[in-house]
Amino acid sequence: MLGFLIQRLLQAVAVMVVISALVFVGVFAIGNPIDVLIAPDATQDIRLDTIRRYGFDQPLWKQYLNFVTSLVQGDFGRSFVFNMPVLQLILSRLPATLELTLVAVIGATIIGVPLGMYAGYRPNAVASRAIMGASVLGFSLPTFWIGILFIMGFAVELGWLPAGGRGDTVEAWGIQWSVLTLNGWSHLVLPALTLSLFRMALMIRMARAGMREAMLSDYVRFARAQGISDGKVIFGHVLKNISIPLVTVFGLELAATMAFAVVTETIFSWPGLGKLIIDSIQSLDRPVMVAYLMLVAFLFIMINFSVDIAYAALDPRVRSGRT
Amino acid sequence: MRRDASPFIRFWIEFAENRLALAALGVVILVVGAAILAPLFTPQDPYDIGKLVLGDARRPPGHVGSGGYVHLLGTDAQGRDLWSAILYGLRISIQIGITAGAVAFIVGGSLGTIAAFAGGRTEALIMRFIDLQLSFPAILLALVISAILGQGKWQLTIALVASQYAYFARTAHGAAVAERAKEYIEAALSTPLSSRVVVFRHILPNCMPPLIVVATVQIANAISLEATLSFLGLGLPVTHPSLGTLISNGFQYMLSGRYWISIYPGIALIVLILAVNLVGDQIRDQLNPRLQR
Numbered sequence: 001m002l003g004f005l006i007q008r009l010l011q012a013v014a015v016m017v018v019i020s021a022l023v024f025v026g027v028f029a030i031g032n033p034i035d036v037l038i039a040p041d042a043t044q045d046i047r048l049d050t051i052r053r054y055g056f057d058q059p060l061w062k063q064y065l066n067f068v069t070s071l072v073q074g075d076f077g078r079s080f081v082f083n084m085p086v087l088q089l090i091l092s093r094l095p096a097t098l099e100l101t102l103v104a105v106i107g108a109t110i111i112g113v114p115l116g117m118y119a120g121y122r123p124n125a126v127a128s129r130a131i132m133g134a135s136v137l138g139f140s141l142p143t144f145w146i147g148i149l150f151i152m153g154f155a156v157e158l159g160w161l162p163a164g165g166r167g168d169t170v171e172a173w174g175i176q177w178s179v180l181t182l183n184g185w186s187h188l189v190l191p192a193l194t195l196s197l198f199r200m201a202l203m204i205r206m207a208r209a210g211m212r213e214a215m216l217s218d219y220v221r222f223a224r225a226q227g228i229s230d231g232k233v234i235f236g237h238v239l240k241n242i243s244i245p246l247v248t249v250f251g252l253e254l255a256a257t258m259a260f261a262v263v264t265e266t267i268f269s270w271p272g273l274g275k276l277i278i279d280s281i282q283s284l285d286r287p288v289m290v291a292y293l294m295l296v297a298f299l300f301i302m303i304n305f306s307v308d309i310a311y312a313a314l315d316p317r318v319r320s321g322r323t
Numbered sequence: 324m325r326r327d328a329s330p331f332i333r334f335w336i337e338f339a340e341n342r343l344a345l346a347a348l349g350v351v352i353l354v355v356g357a358a359i360l361a362p363l364f365t366p367q368d369p370y371d372i373g374k375l376v377l378g379d380a381r382r383p384p385g386h387v388g389s390g391g392y393v394h395l396l397g398t399d400a401q402g403r404d405l406w407s408a409i410l411y412g413l414r415i416s417i418q419i420g421i422t423a424g425a426v427a428f429i430v431g432g433s434l435g436t437i438a439a440f441a442g443g444r445t446e447a448l449i450m451r452f453i454d455l456q457l458s459f460p461a462i463l464l465a466l467v468i469s470a471i472l473g474q475g476k477w478q479l480t481i482a483l484v485a486s487q488y489a490y491f492a493r494t495a496h497g498a499a500v501a502e503r504a505k506e507y508i509e510a511a512l513s514t515p516l517s518s519r520v521v522v523f524r525h526i527l528p529n530c531m532p533p534l535i536v537v538a539t540v541q542i543a544n545a546i547s548l549e550a551t552l553s554f555l556g557l558g559l560p561v562t563h564p565s566l567g568t569l570i571s572n573g574f575q576y577m578l579s580g581r582y583w584i585s586i587y588p589g590i591a592l593i594v595l596i597l598a599v600n601l602v603g604d605q606i607r608d609q610l611n612p613r614l615q616r
Contacts, residue, residue, distance in 0.1 A: 015455060026467060026471050027467075027471075137597070140543070140593065140597045140600045141593055141596070141597075142547040142550055142551055142592070143551070144550070144551055144554045144555075145550075145589050145592065148574060148585055148589065149589075151577065151578075152585075152586070156577060156582075256460045259460035259463045260460065262462065262466065263554075263555065266555060267574075277466075278556075281466075281470045281557070293467065296459075297459070300458050301458075304458050
């Protein structure tokens with residue numbers, strides 16, 4: 001087990017190094033940041049001085065090395081636009097995104113799993129067909145379009161909920177939270193629902209497929225033959241068995257949802273990380289882009305790593321097997 | 324059903340049994356046809372900036388503009404007739420979706436099959452890379468690539484291919500590994516056929532069913548992704564609006580009640596995506612051996 005752990009850890013580190021190089025070179029190719037940093041009427045001296053100060057005169061590999069060295073020391077550089085340390089900037093935006101993502105994914109699970117289980121339990125009922133039809137919609141509609149429809153319906157026509165922003169926040173543990181105020185929730189509902197519809201459809205599909213398969217299996221048949229009520233069979237036995245893939249998806253989707261928040265945050269002007277990255281792509285704010293992409297890559301690798309380890313702990317075949 | 328009917332006819336008969344899927348196929352054909360023949364049905368060429376009149380901008384549906392014809396769905400912020408802009412936008416969206424899907428199909432399909440056939444180090448290297456890419460959300464990858472490449476049709480297509488080929492590669496690899504272990508491949512390999520012939524003439528055709536399923540899903544995804552990127556301002560320029568660009572342009576006017584600039588292109592977009600997905604669903608069900616009746 002230890003050998004497997006070390007092997008996987010080394011792999012994760014190698015992947016991180018490759019991604020950092022790709023991200024750095026990729027972002028390097030976007031536009032010339034000098035134009036953002038210096039006013040067009042600046043003198044040649046100021047221009048050269050700035051170029052030297054940011055190290056743009058050095059060859060690419062040397063810039064990358066400098067970048068990695070300071071990265072290891074926990075220094076992500078300074079944002080060109082906000083003129084503050086990138087790490088601080090990202091950390092100040094992170095809670096908003098985290099809040100939105102968590103509410104969306106947890107909501108999708110709480111609503112999606114029971115619906116999917118019902119659709120699998122009674123596959124031919126009218127309600128089940130309606131649920132599955134709705135899940136096709138959830139899969140097909142682009143996120144930004146759902147957001148626009150919600151704004152159009154609930155904010156413009158009905159005027160029930162605000163169209164954007166984060167609303168009142170309350171400070172807890174030194175961080176501002178919207179989930180703790182009523183006004184904050186009214187701002188949160190639409191973006192969270194927009195973001196969660198795709199995951200909800202996914203949860204419905206998975207729960208339905210698991211349920212259908214489980215209801216035909218021997219252990220359910222025997223449990224029923226013993227005279228145990230369907231409710232007890234489902235919540236006592238089936239739920240446990242179908243929850244393994246659901247938990248995996250929950251973990252993986254958490255990271256994917258954070259990435260998808262880019263679109264939702266842009267539509268609802270939610271001041272999170274996604275809005276930050278779109279703004280920084282448009283303003284060529286290189287350090288912010290690099291740091292954001294590295295952060296997302298790191299998150300993904302950590303989650304995949306944890307999933308691998310969890311599987312290895314649960315399934316001895318993975319440990320000794322082909323990997 | 325007649326037993327002697329060819330596989331394609333049998334496939335079609337089974338497909339036609341699902342009314343919803345049949346209707347969806349009809350919608351797809353109708354929309355694609357309307358997009359191809361767009362110049363015949365539209366009163367205005369939305370890309371000809373010389374013909375746009377700013378006095379006609381943001382007029383509601385039914386407005387009779389300076390051109391003397393009725394703007395059925397209203398006009399957008401540049402004074403474009405929305406009905407014309409939508410049909411031309413559909414053209415771009417479908418074109419990009421199909422091109423991206425086809426290129427991703429070829430690149431990913433070959434990569435996956437070659438990896439499965441090569442085995443050993445090559446396979447491990449290719450599939451590790453693909454797994455890595457699949458763990459990364461497609462939208463983010465497409466976002467970064469189109470930010471690097473800039474606006475434009477080809478740049479967008481490259482971004483879409485780069486973020487989608489991995490799905491094809493994974494699917495082709497899985498199918499090809501299963502095929503490779505079968506006896507007819509062993510038999511083919513024992514003849515003096517070159518391995519290239521074996522891969523492309525024997526293994527690849529048998530990997531087609533799952534790849535076709537992925538392709539229908541990915542074409543719908545490509546169209547949706549293109550619209551999303553254009554909406555975020557990273558896709559196509561305002562002078563050649565795709566559906567996503569049209570929706571994006573209209574979004575800022577929605578809060579002031581000018582709903583039509585965003586809503587009508589959006590409806591066209593979801594009708595197209597939904598119909599393609601429904602057709603894909605039915606094809607998947609028919610090609611899934613576990614659901615065979």
